Amino acid sequence: MTTVASIESRTDGVEVVRLTGEVDLNVVPDVQKQMSVVYRKGPKLLVVDLSAVSYMDSSGLAVLVEARSWCVRNSCALRLAALSGYLLDVFQIAHLDQVFEIHDDLDRALEAPPSS
Amino acid sequence: MEEIQFTIPGQARYLYLARALVELYAAGAGFPEKEVKRIALAVDETCTNLIKHCFRGDPSRTIHLGVVVDEEKMSVHFHCCDAVSDPVHWRPRDLDELRPGGLGTHIIRVVMDEINFQPNGEFFTLSLVKYRRPGEECT
Numbered sequence: 001m002t003t004v005a006s007i008e009s010r011t012d013g014v015e016v017v018r019l020t021g022e023v024d025l026n027v028v029p030d031v032q033k034q035m036s037v038v039y040r041k042g043p044k045l046l047v048v049d050l051s052a053v054s055y056m057d058s059s060g061l062a063v064l065v066e067a068r069s070w071c072v073r074n075s076c077a078l079r080l081a082a083l084s085g086y087l088l089d090v091f092q093i094a095h096l097d098q099v100f101e102i103h104d105d106l107d108r109a110l111e112a113p114p115s116s
Numbered sequence: 117m118e119e120i121q122f123t124i125p126g127q128a129r130y131l132y133l134a135r136a137l138v139e140l141y142a143a144g145a146g147f148p149e150k151e152v153k154r155i156a157l158a159v160d161e162t163c164t165n166l167i168k169h170c171f172r173g174d175p176s177r178t179i180h181l182g183v184v185v186d187e188e189k190m191s192v193h194f195h196c197c198d199a200v201s202d203p204v205h206w207r208p209r210d211l212d213e214l215r216p217g218g219l220g221t222h223i224i225r226v227v228m229d230e231i232n233f234q235p236n237g238e239f240f241t242l243s244l245v246k247y248r249r250p251g252e253e254c255t
Contacts, residue, residue: 025164026128055135057160058219065214086153093154093226094219 005034013044020052023060051082081109119184126177145185161220170197201240
């Protein structure tokens with residue numbers, strides 16, 4: 001149940017955050033610290049890879065909503081990648097599936113053209 | 117059926133235990149996998165509410181859960197305080213207003229069929245109820 005938020009810097013201005021495990025109230029403070037590190041880098045594209053997330057509650061969703069707000073304020077594109085069927089159900093329950101730009105996998109999230 | 121009761125420390129690091137126990141019980145009672153995960157999510161959100169709004173960071177507090185299943189439904193009971201039993205806490209929020217707060221209670225209201233409060237001494241008993249759909253197994 002250990003969750004790790006790892007950061008990978010790609011080309012200039014592109015940051016990938018990979019979340020792992022169960023993202024709940026217990027681990028969200030650690031995830032928020034990692035997100036703060038990413039924000040300080042001033043990315044123009046932030047991709048959150050959710051392929052290894054087995055569980056997420058509203059505490060985890062709140063981190064992503066905060067990330068979206070940061071990106072809107074700082075002209076950064078935010079993309080989510082590789083949600084499992086379970087995770088997509090959680091997003092749908094919270095009505096967030098239409099709010100975020102969601103891609104099937106990390107490669108597509110990185111390669112997608114800028115949305116208008 | 118008998119009510120299964122368990123107590124966990126009111127700390128975020130034990131949330132996974134509440135989820136796991138309720139998930140096992142719901143699966144064993146024949147609820148479909150998708151509903152099992154949704155019920156566990158609602159239980160997690162309720163525990164999170166208790167930790168944040170009732171216990172206010174006091175790690176010595178405990179979460180008391182009671183789970184009971186019968187032919188028509190699964191019920192999960194919690195002891196809670198007036199901060200969580202207050203209807204204002206459960207007021208629907210405008211999801212078009214994108215902000216982090218209030219998602220937990222929204223999720224609970226969507227996932228569960230009933231949310232009930234009963235005064236219980238100095239506490240309230242919060243009950244989450246999920247009804248079986250036609251054709252679901254009953255074990």
